[in-house]
Amino acid sequence: AAKHRLWPEIDRITQEQLHYARLGVGAGGWQLFAEDGDMRMYRREEEADGLVVDPLKACHVVKGVTGQEVCKIFFSPEYRAGWEATLEDMTVIEHISKDTLVFLQTHKRIWPASQRDALFWSHMRQVPDDQDSDAQDLWIVCNHSTEHEEYPPNTSKCVRVYLTVCLVCQTFIDPPRENEEIKREDITCKITYCSVVNPGGWAPASVLRAVYKREYPKFLKRFTNFCIDQCKDKPIEF
Numbered sequence: 001a002a003k004h005r006l007w008p009e010i011d012r013i014t015q016e017q018l019h020y021a022r023l024g025v026g027a028g029g030w031q032l033f034a035e036d037g038d039m040r041m042y043r044r045e046e047e048a049d050g051l052v053v054d055p056l057k058a059c060h061v062v063k064g065v066t067g068q069e070v071c072k073i074f075f076s077p078e079y080r081a082g083w084e085a086t087l088e089d090m091t092v093i094e095h096i097s098k099d100t101l102v103f104l105q106t107h108k109r110i111w112p113a114s115q116r117d118a119l120f121w122s123h124m125r126q127v128p129d130d131q132d133s134d135a136q137d138l139w140i141v142c143n144h145s146t147e148h149e150e151y152p153p154n155t156s157k158c159v160r161v162y163l164t165v166c167l168v169c170q171t172f173i174d175p176p177r178e179n180e181e182i183k184r185e186d187i188t189c190k191i192t193y194c195s196v197v198n199p200g201g202w203a204p205a206s207v208l209r210a211v212y213k214r215e216y217p218k219f220l221k222r223f224t225n226f227c228i229d230q231c232k233d234k235p236i237e238f
């Protein structure tokens with residue numbers, strides 16, 4: 001099919017984000033700022049024009065779900081209200097393809113910052129794992145801010161944030177006994193979530209860092225618990 005005007009950017013950024021997600025946290029000044037069970041959250045303190053844009057990288061291991069199931073839930077609009085607690089409104093403003101959508105969403109106001117909205121394309125794809133041949137394929141969802149002439153930034157109501165986010169999932173299967181089918185307890189999903197959010201307009205660094213410290217661990221824990229709950233009584237999707 002004829003590729004969309006955004007396709008070259010979508011392809012380039014998705015590949016860049018996959019590479020970035022697969023880099024460990026050993027190098028690059030990552031500092032651990034939150035831990036909860038198997039979840040480890042790291043950030044780097046960075047500012048752009050005096051605004052806090054701390055990159056975040058979270059690593060988590062979740063049993064009982066596959067990478068495809070997790071990425072589908074993260075990507076699909078119909079599940080988002082179930083796990084995205086800070087969401088106030090969400091619209092799909094363009095269906096580029098079955099695995100690429102453009103979202104406009106407003107987030108609940110976080111005092112004292114003014115309310116934010118985000119306009120971004122979201123792309124999901126499966127990639128062969130070239131670093132580990134006998135592992136399952138990787139699944140990735142990449143969200144990246146974009147523009148749309150009907151939805152200019154910074155209306156009277158919202159300040160537009162600029163974000164790049166990726167969710168990379170790898171599925172591991174403990175082989176069941178001979179002639180036994182794979183059960184959910186034999187499946188483990190390794191999740192890497194990376195995000196860089198530019199708040200768009202001024203917000204005090206101390207406030208933003210406090211919000212990030214509070215919101216990100218809650219967000220990933222809520223999201224992964226939602227996935228487990230959504231999938232537990234359904235056939236496994238590899």
Ligand SMILES: O=S(=O)(CCO)c1ccc(-c2ccc(C3CCCC3)c([C@H]3C[C@H]3c3ccccn3)c2)cc1
Nearest residue numbers: 084086107113116143165197199211212215216219
């Ligand atoms: O992964 S996604 O694509 C999932 C689709 O929804 C995503 C994640 C996070 C955001 C977002 C948007 C606004 C803010 C801030 C900036 C100043 C005031 C609001 C934050 C910061 C506050 C951090 C945060 C982290 C997680 C959840 C909510 N809040 C995050 C948007 C999209």
